[in-house]
């Protein structure tokens with residue numbers, strides 16, 4: 107009965123024979139109760155060793171596809187075929203047909219397939235990967251790698267020395283008021299945002315978001331279907347005054363020390379008004395402090411989390427810009443009474459964060475190399491920004507308007523064009539960017555390109571500007 111098995115040399119023979127036999131039994135091309143040739147016969151027919159056939163028969167017997175009958179030979183199990191033959195309304199199998207899958211999930215409409223070319227020059231959010239001090243990093247990594255302590259489980263909250271190092275860093279450089287046990291290490295800022303949605307949101311709770319704003323936050327915060335309400339900007343910062351007329355909200359997401367993507371900084375009067383509004387309205391502010399290390403116009407402003415004691419602020423930080431996005435390490439700082447709830451949410455969703463990168467970052471900070479690296483990057487990005495801005499003014503004057511505040515690691519070039527189309531055309535030429543319109547909830551009121559210059563070398567900056575110029579002139 108077996109004359110349709112074909113074996114090749116690409117994969118192990120045993121694996122091929124197993125797959126082909128089991129598939130034919132499932133498809134009922136070999137009928138229930140029918141006898142298979144002896145292993146000696148099949149081995150001779152296929153030109154393989156008898157051991158190979160015996161191993162496959164044994165595996166199929168163990169899984170219930172086949173049965174041995176004493177003194178008679180090997181047969182296809184009738185029970186499994188009976189199970190396959192029971193038609194139901196939703197699941198009817200005919201030989202050779204692929205069964206339909208149960209209902210598939212509804213896929214969000216966002217186009218998230220950045221994938222292969224996510225690291226193009228000018229990709230927003232990407233640091234200079236080549237300027238990373240890989241040798242010193244590797245020295246620390248190798249040292250940490252040999253520690254037995256890092257091979258087992260750790261606590262959900264994250265590696266304690268890293269939390270201690272972060273506490274020291276955010277207190278000194280960002281004015282954050284916290285103790286180490288208020289810090290939860292996360293899988294990037296993105297996990298912190300998702301945890302906030304899990305812990306705080308009840309059906310129907312409203313969420314306010316800066317508009318335009320950070321898409322990653324919108325995706326995470328709307329994951330349970332809560333309504334997102336856009337809060338417009340005034341100039342390049344959140345318009346705090348409109349909040350008074352907006353009614354209640356459970357959460358407000360904002361980037362007060364460097365609005366993403368427009369780059370404005372809320373002044374002290376507006377920050378105080380924002381925190382007081384949140385206190386009056388029982389709203390939690392999510393402060394995403396994603397790249398405040400890189401300010402060129404002013405010294406970085408302190409975080410609003412530290413304005414007063416007990417601000418209703420959930421502070422989100424990340425090493426994606428200051429070190430590398432590939433590490434996927436971020437942190438969430440919450441008021442003490444909320445820590446347990448977040449730890450539970452983290453336990454049931456992601457579990458622990460990998461220990462080795464945490465331990466490496468903590469030694470990198472403690473040894474002073476983090477502060478040195480930030481100083482170097484600040485200088486490097488300032489030079490790139492100056493160069494990029496100069497070329498934009500010289501080459502693209504009249505075609506785009508750079509939003510000066512947005513300097514940090516990216517520059518927004520506003521202009522009256524189809525920014526989605528232009529961004530795609532630029533990508534086809536090997537340069538990243540995101541369309542400004544994609545950062546809006548609802549109606550788009552501004553168009554332009556968000557261009558991350560930090561990841562581009564000077565020759566790439568020049569080539570990117572010239573590619574953009576030719577596209578703008580052609581369109």
Ligand SMILES: Cc1ncc(COP(=O)(O)O)c(C=O)c1O
Pocket residue numbers: 230231293294295296297320322361366394396423424425426431435436
């Ligand atoms: C506004 C903003 N927040 C946070 C992040 C960092 O996200 P993650 O730590 O998940 O890489 C980014 C990265 O691009 C960002 O642009």
